[in-house]
Amino acid sequence: MTDRVLPTPEKYASCPYDEKIMSFYEGQFECVYVLLHPFFKPISIDIERFCPSEWPDKHEIINGCDSISWSEILKLSGLNSLSDIDIGLRTSIGGLKKELSNEQFSNKLSELEKKNIIHPQEGDISPLLENRLFKTIQTLGHNWLWVGDEFGTERKLHWIDDLLEKSQVPSHGSVFTHDHSLLVTTHWDSHCSFLCSSKETIERVLSLEPFEGFYCTPKTEVYWGAHEI
Known part of the structure; x- marks a missing residue:
């Protein structure tokens, strides 16, 4: 019997796992920008809703929560x-090896719950970023986006206006343009997403929407907080 081995996922539609980010995308994308997922504070949503069984949908969070940047979290947490x-x-x-984890840092972030500040979710494009990204990509001249799973085995082409109205991106999914010039993908254990394209295109994106984050260097790893960024 022949073993069923999945083909290597295309770089324009997939995410690195535990490696240097720029090395993974070499030959496909010139530049990668790490999009930090905002923390958020409910304004018109009951805090009790933020549990797995009742978690608000994308538009509820967009319309009912204030976005809190990581820069502001530094001031609030003392990190x-x-x-x-x-x-x-x-x-x-529990996403780090014991020798890399830091319970003191985790506890300082947990203290923010007393102020009703919700941590960003890992592994998913933040609902507070998703539609902003889609609208910016539209402005760049794209009307369609491929939405795929993390393994590159399933994908579907969507009209961007439809993506704005619904939640169509799967957990750990990838969103990429038809010409393979731009990718947004989220590592399953990370509270950030990777915006991959040319430096010119990413600069254009950031001029339209100043997303909080930073550019990858050749040394930036997926688990970047534990390494030089």
Whole structure:
């Protein structure tokens, strides 16, 4: 019997796992920008809704929550760097090896719950970023986007206006343009997404929407908070 081995996923439609980000995308994308998923605070949604069985949908969060940047979280938590936040978030979900985790960082972020501040979800494009990204991609001249799973085995072409109205992106999914020039993907254990394209295109995106984040260097790893970024 022949073993069923999946083909290697196309780089324009997939996400690195535990490696240097730019090395993974070499030959496909010139540049990668790490999009930090905002924390958020419910304004018109009962805080009790934020549990797995009753979690609000995308539009409820967009319309009913305030977005809180990582820069603001540094001020509120007393942490010193974006890396501290990343390590604290990953520690809180058990996403780091023991020697890399930091319970002190995690506890400082947990203290924010007293102020009704919700942690960003890992593994999914933030609902507070999703439609902003889609509208920006439209402005760049794209009307269609492929939406696929994390393994590159399933994908479907969507009209962007339809994506704005519904939640169609799967957990750990990838969203990419038909010409393979732009990709947004989310690592399953991360509270950020990767925006991959040319430097010119990403600069254009950021001029339209100043998404909080940072550019990858050749040394930036998927678990970037625990390494040099």
